[in-house]
Amino acid sequence: MISVYYFGAISLILIGLYAVLVKKNVLKMLIGLSIMETGVNLLLVSIGYISGRSAPILSEGIGPNQAVDPIPQALVLTAIVIGVATTAMALSVAIILYGKYGTLNVEEIRRLRG
Amino acid sequence: MNGQYASLLIALPLLSAFFVPLIKGLGERGIKYYLAVITALQTGIAAWVFQQVYSTGKPIIVMAGGWKPPVGINLYIGHFAALFVLIVAVVSFFTAVFSIWSMKVQPIDKYAMLFLLLMLGATGMIATGDIFNLFVFMEITAISAYALTAYNKTGEAAEASLKYMILGGIGSSFFLIGVALIYGSLGTLNMAQIAQLAGNMNPTVAQVGLALIVFGLAVEAELFPLNAWAPDAYQAAPHAITVMFSAFVVKAGLYATARLLYLMQAVGSWHDVLKLLVAMATLTVVVAEFAALRQKDVKRMIAYSSISQVGMIAFALALGSQAGVDAGVFHMVNHAVVKALLFLGVGYVGIKLGGTAMENFQGLGKRMPLTAFALTIGSLAAVGIPLFNIFWSKVRILIAGVEAGYTWGVALILGASVVEAVYYLRFIHAMWFAGEGERMREGLAISLILLLLAALVIVIGIYPDYIWSLAQKAGSDIFNVGQYIKNVPLMEVGA
Amino acid sequence: MLKRLLAITTLIIIGYWLAQGLAGVPFGQDRMLVGKYYLEHVVEQTGAVNAVTAVVVNYRGFDTLGEVTVLFIASTGVGALLWSRKKRRTARTEGSIVLTTGTRLLAPFVMLFGVYIFIHGHLTPGGGFPGGATIATAFLLLYMAFVTYEIPHRAFEKIEGAVGMTYVIVGLIGLAIGGYFLYDWIWQTWGWGHDNIGRLFSGGFIPIIYTIIGIKVGTELSGIIDNMIKEEVSK
Numbered sequence: 001m002i003s004v005y006y007f008g009a010i011s012l013i014l015i016g017l018y019a020v021l022v023k024k025n026v027l028k029m030l031i032g033l034s035i036m037e038t039g040v041n042l043l044l045v046s047i048g049y050i051s052g053r054s055a056p057i058l059s060e061g062i063g064p065n066q067a068v069d070p071i072p073q074a075l076v077l078t079a080i081v082i083g084v085a086t087t088a089m090a091l092s093v094a095i096i097l098y099g100k101y102g103t104l105n106v107e108e109i110r111r112l113r114g
Numbered sequence: 115m116n117g118q119y120a121s122l123l124i125a126l127p128l129l130s131a132f133f134v135p136l137i138k139g140l141g142e143r144g145i146k147y148y149l150a151v152i153t154a155l156q157t158g159i160a161a162w163v164f165q166q167v168y169s170t171g172k173p174i175i176v177m178a179g180g181w182k183p184p185v186g187i188n189l190y191i192g193h194f195a196a197l198f199v200l201i202v203a204v205v206s207f208f209t210a211v212f213s214i215w216s217m218k219v220q221p222i223d224k225y226a227m228l229f230l231l232l233m234l235g236a237t238g239m240i241a242t243g244d245i246f247n248l249f250v251f252m253e254i255t256a257i258s259a260y261a262l263t264a265y266n267k268t269g270e271a272a273e274a275s276l277k278y279m280i281l282g283g284i285g286s287s288f289f290l291i292g293v294a295l296i297y298g299s300l301g302t303l304n305m306a307q308i309a310q311l312a313g314n315m316n317p318t319v320a321q322v323g324l325a326l327i328v329f330g331l332a333v334e335a336e337l338f339p340l341n342a343w344a345p346d347a348y349q350a351a352p353h354a355i356t357v358m359f360s361a362f363v364v365k366a367g368l369y370a371t372a373r374l375l376y377l378m379q380a381v382g383s384w385h386d387v388l389k390l391l392v393a394m395a396t397l398t399v400v401v402a403e404f405a406a407l408r409q410k411d412v413k414r415m416i417a418y419s420s421i422s423q424v425g426m427i428a429f430a431l432a433l434g435s436q437a438g439v440d441a442g443v444f445h446m447v448n449h450a451v452v453k454a455l456l457f458l459g460v461g462y463v464g465i466k467l468g469g470t471a472m473e474n475f476q477g478l479g480k481r482m483p484l485t486a487f488a489l490t491i492g493s494l495a496a497v498g499i500p501l502f503n504i505f506w507s508k509v510r511i512l513i514a515g516v517e518a519g520y521t522w523g524v525a526l527i528l529g530a531s532v533v534e535a536v537y538y539l540r541f542i543h544a545m546w547f548a549g550e551g552e553r554m555r556e557g558l559a560i561s562l563i564l565l566l567l568a569a570l571v572i573v574i575g576i577y578p579d580y581i582w583s584l585a586q587k588a589g590s591d592i593f594n595v596g597q598y599i600k601n602v603p604l605m606e607v608g609a
Numbered sequence: 610m611l612k613r614l615l616a617i618t619t620l621i622i623i624g625y626w627l628a629q630g631l632a633g634v635p636f637g638q639d640r641m642l643v644g645k646y647y648l649e650h651v652v653e654q655t656g657a658v659n660a661v662t663a664v665v666v667n668y669r670g671f672d673t674l675g676e677v678t679v680l681f682i683a684s685t686g687v688g689a690l691l692w693s694r695k696k697r698r699t700a701r702t703e704g705s706i707v708l709t710t711g712t713r714l715l716a717p718f719v720m721l722f723g724v725y726i727f728i729h730g731h732l733t734p735g736g737g738f739p740g741g742a743t744i745a746t747a748f749l750l751l752y753m754a755f756v757t758y759e760i761p762h763r764a765f766e767k768i769e770g771a772v773g774m775t776y777v778i779v780g781l782i783g784l785a786i787g788g789y790f791l792y793d794w795i796w797q798t799w800g801w802g803h804d805n806i807g808r809l810f811s812g813g814f815i816p817i818i819y820t821i822i823g824i825k826v827g828t829e830l831s832g833i834i835d836n837m838i839k840e841e842v843s844k
Binding site: 003005006010013014017018021022043046047048049050051055056057058059064065067069070071073074077078080081082084085086088089091092093095096 | 612613616617619620623624627628631634636637638639640641643644645647648649651652658659660661663664665669672673675676679680682683684686687690691732733734736738807833836837
């Protein structure tokens with residue numbers, strides 16, 4: 001049986017992928033990519049979760065045996081920043097595209113062919 | 115000197131990229147020369163590392179932060195990494211020199227930073243020994259490549275960059291899911307430890323994880339069906355950047371694919387993933403060759419040719435035999451030399467004559483004989499004529515393919531090579547036997563680089579033994595995973 | 610319509626396949642290997658009580674250096690793509706009285722809070738990236754409230770570069786003192802802060818690195834906002 005967190009993560013990934021594959025507006029495609037990244041991050045965090053344990057900050061009452069795995073959380077931190085960077089780049093490319101073509105519809109932006 | 119100083123390979127480009135905003139006052143020319151000096155320094159460090167690794171025969175393990183491998187991140191600079199880090203640095207140096215003369219689009223300071231970081235990303239991807247660190251370096255490479263693809267700020271460039279970004283975004287998400295699955299079942303991210311523990315992995319998890327990683331890397335490695343961005347990006351990017359894409363960015367992706375593939379050798383479902391990759395590679399070759407045939411733009415044609423060669427390398431790497439991997443690495447070296455030559459020559463002509471359409475190349479033999487000569491050598495080599503370097507690696511790949519039992523793949527690749535010969539001969543014909551033109555002056559530095567690369571093509575073609583012996587060492591570095599695990603000083607963690 | 614059906618079929622196949630893979634990694638079980646080592650040794654080896662921070666900055670510091678680089682690339686790339694010789698803000702609508710007064714009151718405190726987050730990265734959740742993002746939010750508020758407001762972007766670019774260099778130099782000092790790139794020389798060689806665990810002055814070079822990252826992220830994100838919000842003015 002698959003857990004609800006995994007289910008949520010996979011659903012987010014698939015919803016994002018659907019937007020990327022089907023939508024025609026560049027901005028909607030980029031939103032799709034971000035949703036997909038969120039799904040992947042949720043997946044990473046839930047893989048690191050251990051039932052009944054708390055966040056890996058070792059203060060009073062939380063010893064090494066009461067904390068969840070810190071690595072996936074560190075990875076997610078990195079992955080989020082990378083996602084932000086990609087989004088920023090993509091948006092500035094979208095700004096250029098809009099300036100050159102006057103539209104953000106991918107079906108009308110098609111000069112490179114073949 | 116201590117092997118830990120090999121971390122300068124990463125530190126130097128970073129430090130000098132961060133330094134660029136502070137020396138903006140030097141002006142355009144100053145920054146371009148600065149770029150050339152830094153890449154020359156990087157070449158020096160890479161040469162030192164290369165000399166260390168090949169003279170001692172032992173890899174250099176850089177431990178970041180002083181933590182032993184599974185706890186900290188390590189760089190693994192073995193025979194393969196040493197060779198390719200050197201190639202990355204040398205090609206970057208050549209393109210930096212080429213940029214001094216060719217880059218006109220503003221803002222140059224930003225160009226210099228992105229250039230250095232692209233070099234850094236490829237170096238890191240080749241050198242790292244940690245699977246998530248590989249992801250980080252892959253993103254450094256990819257994001258600077260997105261920016262550089264769109265750097266010319268034309269509509270086409272932005273469109274190519276957007277395509278690259280969307281495919282790259284999907285690819286990196288897939289890669290990360292693959293990493294999550296592998297981490298989830300093994301609890302480690304260190305490549306050597308993954309290889310050590312891979313045998314105990316649940317075969318379904320391993321298969322899904324590995325296939326996701328292969329798909330994710332296929333964007334960078336330009337494998338069908340995730341390579342739709344490549345010809346557009348090659349065409350739209352500044353000429354200097356195209357050289358880098360073809361010569362080492364794609365190689366870094368291929369290497370990462372091969373490395374992760376062989377690390378997971380012990381997994382039960384390993385051969386299924388190999389078959390998937392062989393199919394993808396063969397399709398890449400066939401589709402790219404036929405697309406190249408109908409191109410009217412020379413840069414785009416060579417881009418397709420480059421993709422097909424990349425497919426061939428991937429085919430060799432996916433054979434799962436020592437001979438295949440060796441041949442693949444040999445082909446990587448040859449491809450880097452030949453495609454650097456071709457793209458530099460084409461870029462030079464493109465700037466001199468204002469475009470890379472086939473018409474501009476008519477009568478090139480009379481207008482720019484040196485460049486035309488170098489381009490001819492490159493084209494003949496790319497076709498695989500004997501006594502040029504690619505001939506040897508192509509033959510070795512085909513033999514390895516037959517030995518591994520993929521006769522159908524070899525037959526398809528041979529058929530595609532005939533197509534390749536057709537369009538390259540058409541190109542040579544256009545340069546020497548069509549059109550007229552006045553003689554033009556050819557720049558000294560660029561002619562020297564072109565002739566040097568052309569000479570290298572011929573020298574390797576006549577004496578392939580030295581490079582072949584390097585390629586064999588580098589190939590066994592990838593193939594021989596037992597040795598890889600032994601080389602990394604893994605620390606005992608956990609019970 | 611056909612395209613949509615095709616996409617949905619592909620997605621169902623991918624989803625099924627992912628679920629198959631994830632079924633082999635059951636949720637909530639303890640499968641830590643390296644993670645366990647971190648939890649057991651983090652306090653004595655790095656001086657930080659927040660294990661995530663210690664992993665991010667110290668054990669896997671190389672990733673973080675890469676991460677900072679990625680953000681730097683994004684800010685540089687946005688700057689390169691939206692470059693033009695003369696750029697100016699073109700917005701005309703002034704912010705409402707609520708927005709302007711609120712911004713005037715809040716902006717310094719938002720920045721202060723950002724600084725608080727990154728200085729306490731080794732003790733509490735957060736660290737350089739969220740802290741820097743908070744600082745950038747303050748600049749975003751200023752941009753929204755005042756139509757003529759501009760950050761001094763030339764100075765910000767220089768700070769970005771200089772701070773990035775400091776990070777690499779801290780790493781290189783580690784190489785010179787301890788023999789390893791990004792070696793935590795403050796905690797391991799000099800031994801500062803060993804009796805201070807759980808308080809501000811501990812954690813080796815983590816607070817230093819996080820200050821660097823916080824400033825860098827703050828200036829970079831504000832730079833990105835600045836580049837995107839301004840438009841080219843034709844004479």
